[in-house]
Amino acid sequence: MTIEQYAAPETLDELTRLLSGGNALIFAGGTDVMPQTRAGARQFQPYLINASRVAGLRGISREGARIRIGALTTVTDILESNLLSEHVPVLVEAADCFASGQVRNTATLGGNLCNASPAADLAIPLLLVDAELELSSNDNGAPSRRVVPISDFFVAPGKTVLKPTEILTRVIFDAPPSGFRARFIKFGTRPALDIAVVSVGVAGATANMVFAITRVAFGAAAPTPIRGKKTEELLEGRLLVDDTILAASSAAQKDVSPISDVRGSAWYRRELVRTLTERALHDVA
Numbered sequence: 269m270t271i272e273q274y275a276a277p278e279t280l281d282e283l284t285r286l287l288s289g290g291n292a293l294i295f296a297g298g299t300d301v302m303p304q305t306r307a308g309a310r311q312f313q314p315y316l317i318n319a320s321r322v323a324g325l326r327g328i329s330r331e332g333a334r335i336r337i338g339a340l341t342t343v344t345d346i347l348e349s350n351l352l353s354e355h356v357p358v359l360v361e362a363a364d365c366f367a368s369g370q371v372r373n374t375a376t377l378g379g380n381l382c383n384a385s386p387a388a389d390l391a392i393p394l395l396l397v398d399a400e401l402e403l404s405s406n407d408n409g410a411p412s413r414r415v416v417p418i419s420d421f422f423v424a425p426g427k428t429v430l431k432p433t434e435i436l437t438r439v440i441f442d443a444p445p446s447g448f449r450a451r452f453i454k455f456g457t458r459p460a461l462d463i464a465v466v467s468v469g470v471a472g473a474t475a476n477m478v479f480a481i482t483r484v485a486f487g488a489a490a491p492t493p494i495r496g497k498k499t500e501e502l503l504e505g506r507l508l509v510d511d512t513i514l515a516a517s518s519a520a521q522k523d524v525s526p527i528s529d530v531r532g533s534a535w536y537r538r539e540l541v542r543t544l545t546e547r548a549l550h551d552v553a
């Protein structure tokens with residue numbers, strides 16, 4: 269499809285109004301959209317909207333107990349954030365495994381989530397902190413917002429609950445309590461510039477002087493990034509001793525439903541899930 273019009277709005281109001289007209293494709297950093305359209309995996313729409321200039325959607329802040337990250341915040345911004353290093357180092361850890369410096373400078377958090385790849389690196393730490401996603405639209409001149417938990421956001425590979433007229437504006441979550449510890453491990457076939465074959469995240473907190481795991485998440489191991497509910501149930505309230513870690517890494521294999529593709533077979537991915545879960549749990553223990 270050929271592009272008939274191009275727009276680069278500078279306000280959220282302008283952007284959501286343009287989107288409400290339909291037949292539009294928006295991009296932020298373009299690091300997914302451009303290679304996908306070039307490869308024929310996605311079509312341009314008559315209206316191409318560059319969202320990257322919209323004011324107020326880039327930045328990381330803390331308001332009371334809540335941390336807010338704008339959708340246009342780049343991977344480099346995350347990597348260089350003192351606030352995130354202090355409160356959610358696991359998100360910085362995921363940014364540190366992400367692509368190359370050049371891609372990180374333009375790739376946005378919003379694009380990573382809205383592209384909805386099962387291997388989206390930034391989704392894993394955000395699942396660990398139960399992030400909420402603020403979605404904004406402007407239908408018939410009436411601006412509206414809704415908030416969706418990240419665990420309900422992804423529907424299928426490349427599909428989210430976003431309506432065609434909506435955009436992701438912010439990612440919001442509670443600053444984790446002191447004693448929060450988390451780990452993100454990404455396995456790729458190369459150390460850099462690679463999409464995960466499998467990624468695993470685990471997080472826990474100290475309650476009554478005892479550290480216990482509260483969240484487990486997997487990337488590239490199911491049609492969407494997912495929480496590991498069976499693994500979490502097994503770990504609930506248990507001390508992270510060797511036997512528990514072994515049982516949890518086996519349970520992790522029941523949480524996932526990987527596919528075979530060019531990066532690895534389903535069997536290989538299941539083995540990676542077990543091994544990386546064991547390693548991540550040992551690391552936080």
Ligand SMILES: Cc1cc2nc3c(=O)[nH]c(=O)nc-3n(C[C@H](O)[C@H](O)[C@H](O)COP(=O)(O)OP(=O)(O)OC[C@H]3O[C@@H](n4cnc5c(N)ncnc54)[C@H](O)[C@@H]3O)c2cc1C
Pocket residue numbers: 293294295296297298299300301302303319339340365366367368371374375376377378379380381382383387388389390430434435436437461462463464
């Ligand atoms: C060489 C290379 C290496 C890569 N390595 C990694 C990697 O290590 N890990 C990883 O996870 N990904 C990786 N990627 C994929 C990509 O860089 C990321 O997914 C990136 O975060 C996408 O952000 P973007 O701003 O470029 O998205 P865009 O390409 O601009 O958009 C992606 C999708 O999201 C939609 N979109 C963008 N912003 C919004 C918004 N605010 N609201 C609603 N919809 C929106 C677009 O319409 C499109 O569907 C890599 C890509 C390349 C080219």
